Each structure stands twice: as structure tokens, then as C-alpha cells.
Amino acid sequence: MKIYVVRHGQTNLNLEKRVQARNGEPLNEIGKAQAQLLRDEFNNNKINFSYVYSSPQIRAVQTAEIASGLKAIIDDRLDVYDLGTADGLLVSDVKYTGTVPDMTLYSGVETIEDFKKRIYSFIDEILEKYKNQDINILISGHKCTTGMICAYFENFAVNTIYDDFLKLSSKCGKYKKYEI
Numbered sequence: 001m002k003i004y005v006v007r008h009g010q011t012n013l014n015l016e017k018r019v020q021a022r023n024g025e026p027l028n029e030i031g032k033a034q035a036q037l038l039r040d041e042f043n044n045n046k047i048n049f050s051y052v053y054s055s056p057q058i059r060a061v062q063t064a065e066i067a068s069g070l071k072a073i074i075d076d077r078l079d080v081y082d083l084g085t086a087d088g089l090l091v092s093d094v095k096y097t098g099t100v101p102d103m104t105l106y107s108g109v110e111t112i113e114d115f116k117k118r119i120y121s122f123i124d125e126i127l128e129k130y131k132n133q134d135i136n137i138l139i140s141g142h143k144c145t146t147g148m149i150c151a152y153f154e155n156f157a158v159n160t161i162y163d164d165f166l167k168l169s170s171k172c173g174k175y176k177k178y179e180i
Contacts, residue, residue, distance in 0.1 A: 001130055004138045006175035007146045008063040009034035014172060017091045021083035026058045034173025035066035042067060050135035055079050055145060064140035077122040081115050081144040084108025098161030112161045119148040127180060143169040153178045
């Protein structure tokens with residue numbers, strides 16, 4: 001099994017350097033072009049996907065479907081990290097504690113433990129469901145989801161908000177591949 005973990009293409013909020021979580025936007029023209037470049041790369045390398053999974057956010061779904069040519073299976077566990085009331089603010093204006101917005105300043109921020117648990121449970125389920133199968137799976141998500149999935153596969157410890165799993169994430173419209 002080969003798993004391709006892709007970060008969604010650019011949106012206007014990315015361009016404006018705003019944090020983007022559950023109140024995000026669809027891909028902009030650059031983001032659509034990034035997804036089309038992914039599609040071309042996959043096609044040129046004769047990579048066909050048996051399954052395509054995505055976060056429920058429209059930007060991730062668009063990226064998955066443009067890049068693969070298939071309908072994405074939406075899984076809420078792949079949803080972007082909930083930034084609570086920090087969602088949509090300029091990155092430069094957000095006060096962080098470790099890798100997350102300061103929970104004493106912003107309400108509704110998801111805990112790192114809950115985020116890790118849902119991402120890891122998704123990956124555990126995929127690995128069990130498709131074990132010993134020679135297939136390609138595309139997973140489309142966000143900076144945070146691609147970072148946490150990479151932490152899973154690269155054995156990077158994420159036990160506190162100070163463990164910077166975000167450094168493992170892909171750039172917009174880019175992917176990492178894991179062979180199981």
C-alpha cells in the first residue's frame with residue numbers, strides 16, 4: 001500500500017496570511033492550478049488511486065477530486081484543527097502557546113490530544129482496512145492534518161502543544177508518500 005498525503009491548494013486566506021480552519025474558503029485560481037499540477041504529476045507517473053479520502057473542508061475536497069479525478073470519501077476525523085475564535089485572524093495577530101492559539105485568549109480551540117487521537121484513529125483504521133493490498137490511497141487535508149499524519153508515519157512524538165508537528169507538513173498543493 002502506498003499512501004499519498006496532500007495539503008490542499010492555495011485559498012485567498014492563505015494568500016492574505018490568515019489562519020484558516022473551519023471557516024475557510026474554496027481554492028482560488030492558484031490553488032486550482034496547484035491541484036491540476038498534482039493531477040498531471042500523478043498521471044505522468046501512472047499513479048492511480050483506489051481510494052481518495054478528504055477532510056470535509058471544501059478546499060481539501062476540491063484538491064482531492066481535481067488531483068485524483070475521483071469522488072472523495074469525506075471523513076470528519078481529517079477535518080482541520082479547530083482554532084476556535086482565532087479562525088480567520090491574521091497569522092501575525094494570533095498569540096500562540098506552542099503550536100496552537102493560546103486557549104486562555106481564544107475560545108473553542110481544540111486540544112492537541114483530541115486532534116492527535118482523531119488523526120491517528122483514522123490512519124490506524126486505513127492501515128487495518130487495506131493491509132496487505134497493493135493499492136494507492138490519496139489523503140487530502142491541511143497543514144495540521146498533513147503534519148500530524150506525517151508525525152504518525154515518521155514516528156515524531158507529539159505529546160504536548162510544544163511538539164512542532166507542523167514542521168512536517170507539506171506546502172500548499174504538495175504531497176508526501178508513505179509505503180506500507
